[in-house]
Amino acid sequence: MPKSKFELIYIDIKRKIESQEYNYQDLLPSENTLSRNYKCTRNTIRRAIQSLVSEGYVQTMHGIGVRVIYQPVDQNTFTIGGIESFQESAARNHRESKTKVIQFTELIVDERIAKHSGFPIGTELYYIQRVRYLDGKPLILDINMFLKSLIPNLTKQIAEKSIYEYLENELGMSIVTSKRKVTVERITEIDEKYLELNDYNCLAVISNQTYNSDGILFEYTKSRHRPDYFCFQDTATRKRTSS
Amino acid sequence: MPKSKFELIYIDIKRKIESQEYNYQDLLPSENTLSRNYKCTRNTIRRAIQSLVSEGYVQTMHGIGVRVIYQPVDQNTFTIGGIESFQESAARNHRESKTKVIQFTELIVDERIAKHSGFPIGTELYYIQRVRYLDGKPLILDINMFLKSLIPNLTKQIAEKSIYEYLENELGMSIVTSKRKVTVERITEIDEKYLELNDYNCLAVISNQTYNSDGILFEYTKSRHRPDYFCFQDTATRKRTSS
DNA sequence: CTCTTATACTTGTTTAAACAAGTTCTATAT
């Protein structure tokens, strides 16, 4: 519950950037100044700054300072980024969400599924198909596979609300790492049936492997997104200037 | 040139994971063991491990250890991830690349372009359109905008080879942060003309803002990818278990 | 006026140590 010092500092600086107390292209106060202000060591400040770097808020410059490169984004489209459930994204974008379960069954992993899911052959899974609605519009077709051995009593009722909420609040499981691929695939009959695709003949697919806090792969999901409401965000930083 | 200690350790452990000296689901040797082996402090080890965490190679578990969650990926598709030029990606995927410049002109930023590129109105830019071929197939239509004031003598000849190589090797500029959005858009006449889209009526678009080592936005690029050869990879980690 | 040099900043790397907190196993008391 009581967050660590570097995290509080990170949150505070982030807030100051978002509220434009520190403006785009400004330099932050120097690490020594910040460590005096926040009454901590330079190390703790550096750790907070590192988090901001990895999220594309600032960029450090050796011998010069730390430059703010955050620019506010317009909230038109339904953006995805970081680890977030559909429910959380909907709330963050101030939209109303609904979920319809169209299939709820079980499955044993064969060679074909093993290859792209990362689950070993023979693993018992829940296999769930759900349509996700945002403000009444069907936007996403989720195809979830959950490790049965880790999630004892998953039901259709839970799937209709939020599986992640169940995992985190009821089972005390926590999600740590998410490996994702974004591709574009041809539409299938199921897509056409449940999503209002107009005349689009392909859609965006996020394939997702999720690991819990024990480092166990417990979920593989394909989220099939209607193109007109799809936006995936990302920030990358280069490690080094030269070899 | 002489890399830092933590980076050498990071590279060494990464190599051991990729060569499966440390296997999927294994625990790494403890931080204290590693610090003895590499003759450094625990801090330096922890820094190396942090890099591995952010790339989805390992996951730390409080009180338990550091678990390897790396699984080798099959190199069928042309994957994108991290900051990489087209040339570099091609080399990494062992493909032959070619570039054709179809437009090379200049441009002054108006309100519409300012809004999505992040450049201020009135900025002078190079405007370049290029088709990227991989193994003879046209896969990507790149629409580049480069800040003219930072790149004095960009020519069509350079654009035909590699602009990034020119920036890094000739101008000594270094690329640090890249903010990206992935969307799916309807095809345009130009897409249809230059990419062999068969009957796809949309394609994957990576919109890219790139910042140099001075924290200056110097590039905005839209890369329009043929769906059948598009794969974007990403790893995300959750910050905290609970509030 | 121009160039060099010193110096006072900035961030980057590494060491060392202490304590907090989570997990696992073992010895002890009941």
Add this chain to the structure above:
DNA sequence: ATATAGAACTTGTTTAAACAAGTATAAGAG
């Protein structure tokens, strides 16, 4: 036999200090 408590591990957080290395400015030499 079964709990409980403790010891011995693990990773997580924070402090403190020193030095390296890049950048800017101001003082001084030519």
